[in-house]
Amino acid sequence: MAGPLLCALLAVALGCAMAVQGVVNAGLGRALGSSVLAAAVSFWVGAMALAGVSLAAGGIGPALASARALGPGWWIGGGLLGAFIVASIAFVVPRLGVGPAMAFAIAAQLITAVALDHFGLLGTEQHPLGAARAAGVVLLVAGALLIQFF
Structure with a gap:
């Protein structure tokens, strides 16, 4: 189990990654002409990366079986919130900095x-x-x- 110091360091890395991701997705949004399309590309790449890591770690079957018990609201809600976050930051970063x-x-x-x-x-x-x-x-x-x- 990860200790508090490791978790704090991971949270710091997360904060750095969020700022960089905003810049990267904003640039992608400018290149594609759409922050929503940039978010879709970002999610596609992220989904493929996470699927690969999940498969390498022992598959996703048992995890999906456990997650089914939560119901679709959690799956849909998490996905929609993630899409909103990524698309919004790609839209906002070029306008606010x-x-x-x-x-x-x-x-x-x-x-x-x-x-x-x-x-x-x-x-x-x-x-x-x-x-x-x-x-x-x-x-x-x-x-x-x-x-x-x-």
């Missing part, structure tokens, strides 16, 4: 995450919103506004 686009996305991500944690929504473990967490959210939102407007 990478910094502001990521700042607003991350601020909104944190607000949503804190709400999910606080209320224990969608099966998450409850983590109450305290003063320190609230201050962190306020500071991140303030940072996003500073990056965009100053």
